[in-house]
Amino acid sequence: MTLSFFGIRRAPTMALLLSLAAVATGCASMSHGSKAAPTASLYSRLGGYDAIAAVTDDFLGGALGDPRIAPYFKGLEPKDIQRIRQHVVDQLCNATGGPCYYPGRDMKTVHAEMEINNDIWNAFTGHLNPTMDKFRVPERERNELVNIIGSLRGSIVNR
Ligand code: HEM
Numbered sequence: 153m154t155l156s157f158f159g160i161r162r163a164p165t166m167a168l169l170l171s172l173a174a175v176a177t178g179c180a181s182m183s184h185g186s187k188a189a190p191t192a193s194l195y196s197r198l199g200g201y202d203a204i205a206a207v208t209d210d211f212l213g214g215a216l217g218d219p220r221i222a223p224y225f226k227g228l229e230p231k232d233i234q235r236i237r238q239h240v241v242d243q244l245c246n247a248t249g250g251p252c253y254y255p256g257r258d259m260k261t262v263h264a265e266m267e268i269n270n271d272i273w274n275a276f277t278g279h280l281n282p283t284m285d286k287f288r289v290p291e292r293e294r295n296e297l298v299n300i301i302g303s304l305r306g307s308i309v310n311r
Contacts, residue, residue, distance in 0.1 A: 183260045193249030194296045200287065201245060201252070207287055214279035221276055224266060247300045261306035269311040277301060 164207050198204055215221050216233070225233070245252035256262070280301060 157175075181191065189305060194293060194300075195248040195250030197293050198248060198297070200243075202251060204245050204248065205241045205289070206291075207283055208237065208244060210283040210286060211279055212237055212240060214282060215276050218275060218279065220272065224268075224272075244300070247288045248297070259304050260310075264310065267311050268309050270309060273309045291296060 195201075195204065198207070216225055228236075239256035241252065242252045242254045244258065245256045280298065285299070289297065
């Protein structure tokens with residue numbers, strides 16, 4: 153499994169993505185390069201759709217390139233990986249308060265036959281911290297994102 157499935161060749165910082173989002177949306181609270189208002193959704197504070205897609209690509213690139221994780225995705229075609237990637241983006245966009253609909257299957261059904269235990273879960277989600285480091289996600293947003301992903305654990309770990 154290589155990162156090329158996700159087209160990851162560079163990793164713009166969250167600061168850059170925040171400024172890009174400000175330009176793209178013309179949002180007053182971001183147009184001076186400052187952070188989104190504290191009351192803004194996590195989706196907005198992370199920098200919107202493109203930032204979430206970039207974070208997802210980096211996170212999944214790390215996870216799927218991990219020899220402990222790769223066997224679970226063995227045999228899937230690039231189009232399947234693209235679908236999974238798009239569904240994770242949709243899911244995170246939706247869960248962080250963004251304007252996205254998640255059209256995929258529920259987590260319990262998807263992962264039911266995979267015999268995912270705590271070690272595999274920890275290996276997979278262990279790729280989140282390096283990604284958030286790389287994108288310089290601030291502490292408050294890190295904690296919220298970790299909580300959102302952590303809330304899926306009970307539906308995914310089944311061993
Ligand atoms: C951060 C935790 C996780 C999230 C948010 C997540 C999310 C998803 C999503 C959204 C899909 C696509 C569902 C669909 O297309 O209907 C998916 C599929 C899949 N996930 Fe996960 N997952 C997580 C953890 C794991 C772990 C720990 C493993 C195993 C190591 C795993 C293995 C897979 C596989 C193999 C598929 C493809 C299933 C298929 O379409 O045949 N996932 N996951």
